[in-house]
Amino acid sequence: MSQQLSGPQELAKSVALDVASEPDEVGEFVVAHEDGDNITDFRFASRVRGYENWQWSVTLFHDEELDSWTVDESSLIPAEGALLPPQWIPWKDRLRPEDLSVTDSLGTEAGDPRIEQGLPENVLESAERQIHEGAGLESADSQSPTDGVADDGSAADAGAAEKEEGASESSSTVSSTSVSSTVSSSILADDKATSEEFSRNAEDLADAAVAFHLTRSHVMTAEGRAETAKRWYAGQHGPKSLSTKTADGLTCEECGFLIPLQGELGRMFAVCANKWSPDDGKVVSLDHGCGEHSEIEAAEASPLWVQSEPAYDDVHVDIVRRSPVAVLGAEKLSPVASEPASDTELPEVEILESIEAESSSPSTTRTASKRKATGDVTPRKRTVRRTLKATKQTDGDSGTTSETE
Numbered sequence: 001m002s003q004q005l006s007g008p009q010e011l012a013k014s015v016a017l018d019v020a021s022e023p024d025e026v027g028e029f030v031v032a033h034e035d036g037d038n039i040t041d042f043r044f045a046s047r048v049r050g051y052e053n054w055q056w057s058v059t060l061f062h063d064e065e066l067d068s069w070t071v072d073e074s075s076l077i078p079a080e081g082a083l084l085p086p087q088w089i090p091w092k093d094r095l096r097p098e099d100l101s102v103t104d105s106l107g108t109e110a111g112d113p114r115i116e117q118g119l120p121e122n123v124l125e126s127a128e129r130q131i132h133e134g135a136g137l138e139s140a141d142s143q144s145p146t147d148g149v150a151d152d153g154s155a156a157d158a159g160a161a162e163k164e165e166g167a168s169e170s171s172s173t174v175s176s177t178s179v180s181s182t183v184s185s186s187i188l189a190d191d192k193a194t195s196e197e198f199s200r201n202a203e204d205l206a207d208a209a210v211a212f213h214l215t216r217s218h219v220m221t222a223e224g225r226a227e228t229a230k231r232w233y234a235g236q237h238g239p240k241s242l243s244t245k246t247a248d249g250l251t252c253e254e255c256g257f258l259i260p261l262q263g264e265l266g267r268m269f270a271v272c273a274n275k276w277s278p279d280d281g282k283v284v285s286l287d288h289g290c291g292e293h294s295e296i297e298a299a300e301a302s303p304l305w306v307q308s309e310p311a312y313d314d315v316h317v318d319i320v321r322r323s324p325v326a327v328l329g330a331e332k333l334s335p336v337a338s339e340p341a342s343d344t345e346l347p348e349v350e351i352l353e354s355i356e357a358e359s360s361s362p363s364t365t366r367t368a369s370k371r372k373a374t375g376d377v378t379p380r381k382r383t384v385r386r387t388l389k390a391t392k393q394t395d396g397d398s399g400t401t402s403e404t405e
Helices: 008-019 121-142 151-188 192-200 202-211 222-234 324-333 343-359 362-373 381-393
Strands: 026-036 039-046 054-063 068-078 115-117 218-220 258-260 269-272 283-285
Touching (some): 008 026, 008 039, 218 222
Antiparallel strands (some): 039 054, 115 218, 269 283
16 A cells, blocks of 8 residues: 555554554554664554553555655554463473373473483492402401411511512502592592592492492482472372371371382382272372271171161152052952043053953853852952943043942
8 A cells, every 4th residue: 555645644544444343443643663674663552442552553664765655564562561361381381290191202301300310330330349349358458377387487478478468458459549540530530539439438339329220321310309209298199188187097107008118208108009998009108098007907797787777868759650460459459440640540541441342252241140150259350340441431520430240
């Protein structure tokens, strides 16, 4: 868009009015910024709802040769105090451990503060050699001069023994020095004081390296162990869990199914090994409780059934429909039938009517006459069925009608 008839400010405002949805969304002129290369940014206050302290930005290019202004772009730009969304956080930083499934893998970033380089293998080997050589020196020092030598040769033998002992000490000293220098060059850059300290603590270093597997490529740092302890202690296997509050003071520290941990984490945590516990196979704090303590005595077995107190449900109503057989049995006890109370009993009435149709056959009549001749006056199904049919045909206000033979 090019405009020569109007000034640049009027041109910029007309552009903002064209871009806005409503004319009243563009407010008064605020400021103009010179961006260089003949480009000027004109700002107007925003009256758009939800965009408080925002500004309309319209940039124009000034062609000095033609003395004209051309529109570059227009947009809404936040100013000081503008309402903005929260700062964007990368997905990896928003991710939580509970968001991962068993098939997800993030990997470990380089420079992770939770881990550091492990102990090199050659350092452990040097420490073991230092231990063996120190043991050799102690055994040599503990040996006594040979007894039973003649007086004439005692001096010569003593001199020979001293020479041999001196040679042994010299060789041992050379070996110790070579080992120390090797360790110093590999770790400590020829630091003599630290090398001597390494020689004194070689046995402790070897024991720790074997016990804690320090020769792995990476091991946890003190920061990583502290973070782990804080996370475990505040979790559901710590002292603040619901199971701990209901454990009646029986904590894991005194449980026989507890497997201790080595190192500094073993001062606060251990592993549960009770298969009946919900924490089986999990790291728990020593002051945690799960309710399945080893000191809880099992209840005595009894061959009798222990009846619990009955539970009454006085809120819900159970609706049970009677079967046709139960309805027919009730009608046998009461020969006078009544009108069906609801539509749910109609299928039963239809069944009785179908049986009534069968009872009208000649064979049924002969059977009824035979019962009368023999004096059998027990009400039969036919009487009840005919009663139901007659009741259905009579008026409801006049009551029920029954037929007898």
